[in-house]
Amino acid sequence: MTKGNILITGASTGIGAACAKKFIQEGYAVYGSVRKQEDADRLSEEFGENFYPLLFDVTDEVAIQKSAVDLTNKLEGNGLQLLINNAGVAVTGAVELLDLDAYRKQYEVNYFGLIAATKAFLPLLGAQENHPFKPGKIINMSSIASKRTMPFMTPYAGSKAAVDSFTEGLRRELLVYGIDAVTINPGPIKTPIWDKIDVNMDKVEGTIYEPILKRFIKLVDKESKDAIDADDFALRVFKAFQSNKPKVSDVVIKNKLVKYHLLSLVSARRIDRFIKKILKI
Known part of the structure; x- marks a missing residue:
């Protein structure tokens, strides 16, 4: 007998897989979305019957x-206690050089995909009249990028800012059902997304942006080596789920006092001048 049911999108690796492991360890049944059957088989073997x-x-x-x-049908009248919208990609490049299709890809996954999943599973979270179970919660994975947009990360940061706004409006609408919706806005986490950053160097080769983007990628690589461990982050997600009143937008980053709070002043x-200096623009 499990404590309840959790749905996580993008569960194959990284934050999604770490959260799946944590919630299973805590006694929950986890339903995780994956795109490939081999990932489904691998995770089923790794995580077991729950x-x-x-x-x-x-x-x-x-x-x-x-x-x-x-x-x-499978839940047979039971609901979801939590939906974690985690699936995402990171499109990177200079605004001047990126095709609109790159932006569409970014928003289709990070924003419209999140909306589609939310709408589909809302009834299981309690968005229905006379629902027979306690209302569930929604945690949307945003990013520190939605609050601190770096050059070449404009598509990604924009999609996450859209997620922030969507979540705030959604939370206030869902007050009618008692369903809570919040974002977690992490800085660098040790996950494969760092290996999946969609950078098309052919687009910038020979342009004014080429040396700047190369320096930026080196900076990203350096930050990724000091990233938060995915299992530690999953614990933070679990605590947000447990809380009766979690932060509506929880920034999770190493050295938060300096890198976020003081930087806000x-x-x-x-900050523009600092970026210009560090990237040698």
Whole structure:
């Protein structure tokens, strides 16, 4: 007998997999979305009988809806205690050189995919009249990038800022059902997303941006080596779930006092000058 049911999108690696492991360890049944059958098989073997893979891509609304119907039938009148919208990608490049399709890809996954998953599983969280179970919660994975936009990360940061705004409006609408919705805004986490950053160097080769982007990538690589451990971050997510009143936008970053709170006191123009100096613009 489990304590309840948790749904995590993008559960194959990184934050999603770490959260799945943590919630299973705490006695919950975890339903995790993956895009490939081999990932479903691997995670089922690794996590055991309390992990249930759901095969869908968050950009495939038909597949999401099918999974929602299948999960509703499987839960047999029970609901979800938590939806973690975690699936995401990071598109990187100079605004001047990126095609609109790159932006569409970024938003289709990080924003529209998140909305599609949320809408599909809301009834299981309690968004229905006379719902027979306690309302669930939603945790949307945003990013520190939504509050601190670095050059070449504009598509990613923009999509996460959209997630922040969506979550705030959603939370206030869902007051009618008693469903809470918050974001967690992490800085660098030790996950494979650092290996998946979508940088097309061919686009910048020979342009004014080439040496600057190369220096930026080195900076990102350096930050990733000092990133927060994924299991430690999963514990933070679990504590947010346990809290009756979690922070509505929880920034999770190493050395938060200096890198976030004190930096908030510095003017944007001064930060511009610092970025210009460090990237040798």
